[in-house]
Amino acid sequence: MTLSPPLAARWEALMASLRRIADLHPDALLASSMGVEDTLLIHAVAQLPRPLGVFMLDTGRLHAETLAMVDVVRARYGIEVRVMHPDPDAVRAHVAAHGEFAFYESVELRKACCGIRKVEPLRRALAGRTAWITGQRREQSVTRVELPDAQWDDTFGLQKFNPLALWSADEVWDVVRALDVPYNPLHDRGYPSIGCEPCTRAVRPGEDPRAGRWWWEQRDSRECGLHAGNLRTSGQPGVRPRDPIPTDTTETSTS
Ligand code: SF4
Numbered sequence: 430m431t432l433s434p435p436l437a438a439r440w441e442a443l444m445a446s447l448r449r450i451a452d453l454h455p456d457a458l459l460a461s462s463m464g465v466e467d468t469l470l471i472h473a474v475a476q477l478p479r480p481l482g483v484f485m486l487d488t489g490r491l492h493a494e495t496l497a498m499v500d501v502v503r504a505r506y507g508i509e510v511r512v513m514h515p516d517p518d519a520v521r522a523h524v525a526a527h528g529e530f531a532f533y534e535s536v537e538l539r540k541a542c543c544g545i546r547k548v549e550p551l552r553r554a555l556a557g558r559t560a561w562i563t564g565q566r567r568e569q570s571v572t573r574v575e576l577p578d579a580q581w582d583d584t585f586g587l588q589k590f591n592p593l594a595l596w597s598a599d600e601v602w603d604v605v606r607a608l609d610v611p612y613n614p615l616h617d618r619g620y621p622s623i624g625c626e627p628c629t630r631a632v633r634p635g636e637d638p639r640a641g642r643w644w645w646e647q648r649d650s651r652e653c654g655l656h657a658g659n660l661r662t663s664g665q666p667g668v669r670p671r672d673p674i675p676t677d678t679t680e681t682s683t684s
Pocket of ligand 1: 624
């Protein structure tokens with residue numbers, strides 16, 4: 430299947446953006462939760478002249494289907510996904526103090542768990558890097574409606590690029606299907622957003638795509654600390670646009 434002209438233009442703009450990011454930040458890392466946006470970006474970076482590194486955070490609470498995507502990516506693209514794990518001592522201490530399912534008890538305990546299992550490993554993954562890339566999109570959540578395509582990440586102290594910020598879910602899926610991009614089978618079981626197994630449920634038709642993430646919390650608290658800037662107001666630190674992704678229309682797609 431080939432891309433329609435509008436989608437081909439979207440795809441070429443994405444590839445141009447990624448090439449530009451790779452030129453400016455050859456040490457940039459792509460963060461992957463193995464959701465469909467991330468595997469689309471893996472498909473894209475695999476076609477760069479020199480692919481960027483890819484990592485994922487294995488929190489110890491992921492679905493088996495999500496973990497299995499590491500092998501899928503290796504087999505399809507020859508890319509070794511760097512899997513980051515939490516500090517086992519910190520996990521043990523947290524579980525001993527609060528239990529295996531403390532995240533259901535309060536936002537504070539949920540954020541503490543995310544801090545240990547996600548944020549600290551992410552900080553290690555990004556240490557010494559100048560940029561990272563995410564698959565976030567504006568329409569995913571009320572916390573992402575002002576998401577810029579590039580921003581200075583105050584939390585981790587490096588440039589952050591969100592090259593799919595303006596993409597719709599339909600555009601993502603149309604490109605994935607047209608280019609035969611592998612995707613997490615959980616998406617076919619009602620999970621538009623992929624997270625930890627005990628903190629993610631399938632959503633019903635018509636529900637917000639992230640309604641299944643930390644569904645017991647208020648909608649405006651549902652970020653895990655990886656994208657803490659999304660919870661701040663536009664114009665405040667963390668969402669300050671900087672170094673927007675240039676679109677060089679003279680470049681041609683390598684896809
Ligand atoms: S999503 Fe849930 S299980 Fe995963 S790190 Fe956060 S609180 Fe812990």
